[in-house]
Amino acid sequence: MDRDARDLTAAGAKPAAHFPPIVLNRAARRRPDARLRVVLLNAAGGRKFREILACLRRPPLRSADVILLCEVNTGVKRRPGRDLATDLAEALEMSCAYVREFGLRPPGKESEVASYMGNAILSAAPFEDVAAVSMHRPPTPMVWPRRMHHWSRVGAPTGLVTRVKFGGEELTVGVTHLHSRCTPVERARQMATYLESFPASGRAIFGGDLNTTTTELSSRALILATARQMIVNPGRFHAPEAYEPLFGHLREHGLEIEGVNVANRATFTFSGLIPRSMRPKLDWLAVRELRPIAGTAAVVAPRSPILMRRASDHDFVTVDLEL
Template structure:
């Protein structure tokens, strides 16, 4: 995809292209509950507005913030290291894992795309997890003056919340491949995720229920949005990656708002036709009733969306 380095060729070992970047700060969490917030930050070019959104009641005081699509050194985000700067503004620890290095026409890396976690307590360790990289047909690749070097990469980390150890994971899965390929990505990721103990996992899992690798498939999906819109708000039966999560003891019930979409590519699309792409899952943790929510990422000042994805949040008992 975008001339990304193919780390999935026969005989190639899946290894992360870049090491994690970790900035730890003193712990500030001391409550009986854990507030988790997830957002695809759309690069993070509006990261100051995202921080303002985090002052809203359902999101305020988040203890753990999971961010997909976070840039560092990229022009759309004014060359800023978005995750590190957001963490500094919030007084939180930060773990950033770069998936792709963005290169200019001379082949020089001029910025990065990746995923990040912000935490109210320091990270004990952070591991980058390389995942299967489905190929994208050339006809659907955007024409750009730059290319990417790397591979999809998730995060697994450990920290101490509520006096005990907690495993936290984050992944961003492919948006255009078939559901079976996303399940393969998830299976690869979970090989490095502990099989027992308290855990939180989240990410933009791109659960579109379809393959979008050519124009005919995209047209077929558009028809399904009209004929059977419910499948996009409740994709579990169409996406085998949920079986992977369940087999690993990770449950989605109670930590996600059922049948509530989390993505819009246009405000003109009716809510009933929008897909649910962003998910949280937990193990050996109990969600507090009534706290699971989907929050529109709209700045209270500008009243404009700061991302095409919504915030997903829940409070957990510790």
């Protein structure tokens, strides 16, 4: 496995990423037509690997050229020493770039990292280069599952930026995962620091779980207030653009969300019992100098058609682009 770490920012502009990216390149896979299929998923740790892989092998996700993954774990008990991104890349015969954001340490074992959580890009073409991009760390603490409250962590918010060639054309591809509990202003600061390392021109694809909740969720009172808003004004959570200044940073960078996302369609559910009208839209794609093919933007539930069991609390987001 080849490892390549490179800080794309100017010296001293911000700290380098805590962990270097891990890169595994494979031979390019040719498409029969002049289009590019992009898929995004927050994999919720990837514990339901088989279900996620099955979804990626069925229409409309089948034969994806670029797969952007958030919240992918490595070192989990399912296959120690392996991670969801590497396993998916192997199964789909794609190249893989993975960056660890946080390492988790069990109580009483401060020198031992039991698992990592991070972001990944899978590509049908090999990567030209890969950079781990450190981002602003909001002051709002992150919330971990109750069983892990006494665990410690090491690392920092980190995204990926890479270059690939499809049909002889070079593209910048990036992925990141923004904070779920902080204010929209703090998320915008995260986006701004990420985009400092994202080229300002040329063809580009960007995506991630941007956690566009439109609110702060750092306390029980704020969570309850948000729940009331979801009942009174559900449209706010389906179309959060006016409440999340991070979208302004994307526009300033020439990255457009129109046409590559299904408008007003939720992408996250706390539970299947929650009505779709009350679910928020958290996961987004954006492109520059690439045209979406009409009718291909979709939100796809990550579940088995037989057992109907969800593989993640997030939905897949996908679109086909003209090359």
